[in-house]
Amino acid sequence: MAVKPRGTFLRSGKVKDIYKLDEEHLLFYFTDRVSAFDVVLPSTIPRKGEVLCKLSAFWFETLGVPHHMVSTEGPNMMVVNRMTMIPVECVVRGYLYGSLYDRLLKGEVSLPVDRVLAAKLPEPYFDPTTKSEIKDEPITEAEIVSEGRMSQFELDFVKGSTKSIFWRMSQRARDSGFILADLKLEFGRRNGTVLLGDSIGPDEFRMWPADRYAPGRSQDSYDKQPVRDWLTGAGYKEKLDRARKSGEPAPQPPVLPPELISLVSDRYVHIYEVLTGRKL
Ligand SMILES: Nc1ncnc2c1ncn2[C@@H]1O[C@H](COP(=O)(O)OP(=O)(O)O)[C@@H](O)[C@H]1O
Ligand SMILES: [Mg+2]
Known part of the structure; x- marks a missing residue:
């Protein structure tokens, strides 16, 4: 993403990087990182960070409950009150x-x-x-x-x-x-x-x-399911389960194919647009 976060880097979550702006404010930088089965993958999903940031902002603006958001900055950053x-x-x-x-x-x-x-x-x-x-x-x-x-x-x-x-x-x-x-x-x-x-x-x-939707089976999740399915098909899920069973660290996940990346990116944009009625 083009716009660089400001402030002092505090920590990296699975998806967000958190910066301290001053004693009162933090900056959330929503990255394009993607994880599946609790492992962060080597590939990123274009526009995912933007969707996550803007979707969060949408809920804060429309839910009508007191919240910590102060403003958004650029496509994928949010300033919040430190709590x-x-x-x-x-x-x-x-x-x-x-x-x-x-x-x-x-x-x-x-x-x-x-x-x-x-x-x-x-x-x-x-x-x-x-x-x-x-x-x-x-x-x-x-x-x-x-x-x-x-x-x-x-x-x-x-x-x-x-x-x-x-x-x-x-x-x-x-x-x-x-x-x-x-x-x-x-x-x-x-x-x-x-x-x-x-x-x-x-x-x-x-x-x-x-x-x-049909009860009695696992449900298709709209966003990351294709990534999970692809990793399972590529044998990664099995390798990971085996490693976890024997207490070994997670094996290196494979790079995702470009068609899959653009399909998943489109899904994120789609869900954002239908949920919010806004154009990304
Ligand atoms: N306004 C806030 N002030 C201080 N900490 C916050 C605030 N909002 C969220 N947090 C904390 O920031 C952290 C976000 O990191 P994390 O959930 O690990 O990131 P990710 O969701 O990317 O995995 C959480 O520990 C959350 O409780
Ligand atoms: Mg979190």
């Missing part, structure tokens, strides 16, 4: 999928729903986790309060806010032909108030094309 992050990932799920499905099968949670993969839950389920560099673990609401992660008052607010954001985003998705399956939000504190933070993009939610 003290609340050490809880606020996950909400509308469908039985991912780790919730696994936990239900293992009897770790009980839910009034048939054990069918991708079944719709009777109502959105607040399913918070800890915020960890290694692996986020489920945490109960009682533990959140007793461990001092949030006061009961903050928890009530954050839970209500998470559910209402999920509801609004679901409606938007439905109008665009998608199902919002689940969502992860992060909140932080600033000057005594709790604000919505971080970013809201395809790494923070699962959206499924509604016309291909």
